[in-house]
Amino acid sequence: MSEFLQTPIEFLKGVGPQRAEILRKEINIKTFGDLLDYYPFRYVDRSYYNKVSELPQSEGFVQLTGKIIRIEEVGLGKQRRLNVKFEDNTGIIDLVWFQGIKWVKPTLILNAVYQVYGKPKIFGNNYSIPHPEIIPIQQADPRKGLKAIYSSTEKLASKGLHSKGIEKLTSALVIQLNNHIPENISPEIIKELHLLPRETAIKQIHYPQNLDLAEAAKYRLKFEELFFLQLELLLRKQIALQKNKGNVFAEVGSIFMDFYEHHLPFPLTNAQKRVIREIRHDIKSGHHMNRLLQGDVGSGKTLVALLCMLMAVGNGYQAAIMAPTEILAQQHFETISDLVKNLPIKVQKLTGSVKKSARKVIHQELETGEAHILVGTHALLEDNVKFTKLGLVVIDEQHRFGVAQRSRLWGKSETPPHILVMTATPIPRTLAMTVYGDLDVSVIDELPPGRKPITTEHRFEGDRSRIFGFMRNEIAKGRQVYIVFPLINESESLDYHNLMEGYESVTRAFPRPQYHVSIVHGQMKPEAKDFEMRQFIEGHTQIMVATTVIEVGVNVPNASIMIIESAERFGLSQLHQLRGRVGRGSEKSYCILMTKDKLSKESKKRMATMVRTQDGFEIAEVDLELRGPGDIMGTQQSGILDLKIADLVKDNHLVVTAREKAREILQKDPNLELPENKIIRHKIISILKEKPNWSKIS
Ligand code: ADP
Numbered sequence: 001m002s003e004f005l006q007t008p009i010e011f012l013k014g015v016g017p018q019r020a021e022i023l024r025k026e027i028n029i030k031t032f033g034d035l036l037d038y039y040p041f042r043y044v045d046r047s048y049y050n051k052v053s054e055l056p057q058s059e060g061f062v063q064l065t066g067k068i069i070r071i072e073e074v075g076l077g078k079q080r081r082l083n084v085k086f087e088d089n090t091g092i093i094d095l096v097w098f099q100g101i102k103w104v105k106p107t108l109i110l111n112a113v114y115q116v117y118g119k120p121k122i123f124g125n126n127y128s129i130p131h132p133e134i135i136p137i138q139q140a141d142p143r144k145g146l147k148a149i150y151s152s153t154e155k156l157a158s159k160g161l162h163s164k165g166i167e168k169l170t171s172a173l174v175i176q177l178n179n180h181i182p183e184n185i186s187p188e189i190i191k192e193l194h195l196l197p198r199e200t201a202i203k204q205i206h207y208p209q210n211l212d213l214a215e216a217a218k219y220r221l222k223f224e225e226l227f228f229l230q231l232e233l234l235l236r237k238q239i240a241l242q243k244n245k246g247n248v249f250a251e252v253g254s255i256f257m258d259f260y261e262h263h264l265p266f267p268l269t270n271a272q273k274r275v276i277r278e279i280r281h282d283i284k285s286g287h288h289m290n291r292l293l294q295g296d297v298g299s300g301k302t303l304v305a306l307l308c309m310l311m312a313v314g315n316g317y318q319a320a321i322m323a324p325t326e327i328l329a330q331q332h333f334e335t336i337s338d339l340v341k342n343l344p345i346k347v348q349k350l351t352g353s354v355k356k357s358a359r360k361v362i363h364q365e366l367e368t369g370e371a372h373i374l375v376g377t378h379a380l381l382e383d384n385v386k387f388t389k390l391g392l393v394v395i396d397e398q399h400r401f402g403v404a405q406r407s408r409l410w411g412k413s414e415t416p417p418h419i420l421v422m423t424a425t426p427i428p429r430t431l432a433m434t435v436y437g438d439l440d441v442s443v444i445d446e447l448p449p450g451r452k453p454i455t456t457e458h459r460f461e462g463d464r465s466r467i468f469g470f471m472r473n474e475i476a477k478g479r480q481v482y483i484v485f486p487l488i489n490e491s492e493s494l495d496y497h498n499l500m501e502g503y504e505s506v507t508r509a510f511p512r513p514q515y516h517v518s519i520v521h522g523q524m525k526p527e528a529k530d531f532e533m534r535q536f537i538e539g540h541t542q543i544m545v546a547t548t549v550i551e552v553g554v555n556v557p558n559a560s561i562m563i564i565e566s567a568e569r570f571g572l573s574q575l576h577q578l579r580g581r582v583g584r585g586s587e588k589s590y591c592i593l594m595t596k597d598k599l600s601k602e603s604k605k606r607m608a609t610m611v612r613t614q615d616g617f618e619i620a621e622v623d624l625e626l627r628g629p630g631d632i633m634g635t636q637q638s639g640i641l642d643l644k645i646a647d648l649v650k651d652n653h654l655v656v657t658a659r660e661k662a663r664e665i666l667q668k669d670p671n672l673e674l675p676e677n678k679i680i681r682h683k684i685i686s687i688l689k690e691k692p693n694w695s696k697i698s
């Protein structure tokens with residue numbers, strides 16, 4: 001690493017100890033190199049000025065020049081603001097300050113000419129620019145061409161390091177660059193992809209000669225970022241493969257064959273078959289399997305899980321399947337017990353509510369090997385649950401499980417069990433291969449035949465009585481109805497109140513003895529929840545009022561209507577999950593999204609997407625577009641998503657290219673020993689050293 005890049009930032013002209021301190025604290029810039037890696041997010045043309053009269057057409061930041069024709073302070077207390085009328089030769093606009101008035105005001109001179117830079121906002125019918133950057137025109141940058149815009153923070157700005165201050169520093173630094181920045185990508189790749197050399201790219205990203213070069217610089221730096229990310233992921237996977245030996249399930253086994261030939265309730269879909277082949281390939285290989293199985297709601301993941309568990313059992317191992325809730329574990333237990341009832345194997349269930357004495361028996365059966373398959377909740381993670389030979393663990397609906405919990409499975413047997421993580425929250429493949437790092441991904445992209453499409457409608461409070469009428473008709477035909485209320489946070493008493501109120505209004509509209517209504521929510525005791533759920537599953541109640549506790553996995557084929565209350569408060573993937581609770585039987589099913597009348601643009605888009613499509617992957621794409629990947633994956637993987645310049649969603653083509661290049665290189669040179677990969681090796685070693693090892697977390 002060059003000495004120049006390691007120079008502490010305080011030695012850059014214009015920085016000094018105070019600014020150095022704030023740069024480190026606010027944006028983690030400690031050295032010249034760090035500052036050069038702090039990229040701008042857009043550019044303005046220094047010589048271009050927007051016109052006040054054309055502001056309604058422009059978007060985002062604008063640059064104006066003109067003079068101040070009035071300065072006044074208005075409002076009292078917290079409402080107090082500084083209002084400045086600013087005029088160019090096309091019109092007048094307000095510049096507004098809510099804070100720092102006593103510093104800003106004395107610097108402004110009536111009738112003097114200024115350069116103004118900021119983001120217009122509309123208030124009523126008028127545009128104004130809150131907290132603009134404003135400088136006397138004499139102090140405006142005399143250089144022609146593009147100026148980089150950087151994100152800043154309030155604290156940085158208070159030390160003069162708003163975008164412009166930062167730009168002054170970077171452009172001063174960039175001018176000094178003269179072969180100070182070593183290349184970190186091999187010449188072959190640079191040539192093949194027409195990439196700018198690293199130093200040129202760094203120069204052009206901060207201080208571009210023109211937009212084309214700025215774009216080329218961006219492309220090069222994005223590629224570099226994604227390339228090293230993919231290389232890192234592939235290397236970690238390679239290391240894990242070498243290090244972690246897996247149980248070998250040499251045969252499919254007679255139990256599997258017996259089931260497959262005599263007890264399979266329906267022919268497998270092609271997608272199910274393909275996925276089983278992929279899994280089979282892993283578990284006979286001697287490598288440790290770490291596989292993510294994505295499949296839309298209702299795509300038949302449970303059966304795939306069972307078939308894999310039967311392979312484990314047939315090879316003399318035990319298998320476990322872990323569900324996120326008691327209800328779900330119970331349902332899996334019943335489904336699986338029923339499917340294997342003619343096979344010589346023992347299935348047990350372990351959840352939080354299993355009594356101590358029964359628990360003892362189960363523990364014993366697991367330790368002696370008498371029990372072959374264990375179905376459970378996270379209760380099966382407890383340390384006193386020991387297996388004689390645990391070969392495979394299936395985790396259903398993975399988004400409910402934390403990384404730390406998963407890693408506890410590794411301690412349950414000498415050789416870590418194969419792990420199959422199943423999720424019904426599909427994410428686009430390019431994202432999956434990055435976010436799930438060293439997991440392999442299988443996809444069930446086909447629903448079992450004969451599913452009828454679910455009709456989805458968006459309705460409002462005013463439609464309520466007609467919806468009740470519709471429910472009565474359907475119930476008269478023998479159908480059942482879910483009504484789901486948001487209870488995002490179980491402790492939110494307002495949500496709870498809405499739920500209870502909703503329940504009461506439903507029981508008023510659907511009175512006994514003709515109708516029976518169940519209710520399930522998170523504050524109920526598990527036994528009570530179970531009882532209510534059971535009432536509904538067995539058809540004793542026609543309506544189930546519930547919170548999202550019923551979101552995952554529950555299977556009641558006779559339920560054909562899903563009503564989602566305050567649907568605007570749910571995310572897309574959650575709405576899709578909820579809708580997946582219906583459409584499981586042979587009857588036509590409906591999903592009704594109830595919302596308030598006035599919706600935000602985003603909420604409207606979510607509703608429209610739900611009405612338009614039932615394809616989980618399409619919904620996931622829109623979700624990603626609306627929320628960004630960080631939100632979707634939760635915080636646990638956010639480190640991976642912490643990219644400086646590339647965007648895993650918008651740059652997904654580049655993700656693929658980067659992945660291919662990284663793979664090509666590792667195929668030819670798995671340990672990066674060839675001379676041509678020396679540069680890459682150097683960089684990746686420093687990356688691997690920097691980050692903690694997460695090979696054990698998946
Ligand atoms: P999910 O993938 O959402 O967990 P399930 O495993 O609960 O889906 O399966 C949904 C329903 O589809 C179940 O009732 C199951 O019995 C049924 N099913 C699974 N595979 C097939 C198949 N190949 N053909 C017909 N029905 C199937």
Ligand code: MG
Pocket residue numbers: 301302396553
């Ligand atoms: Mg399921």
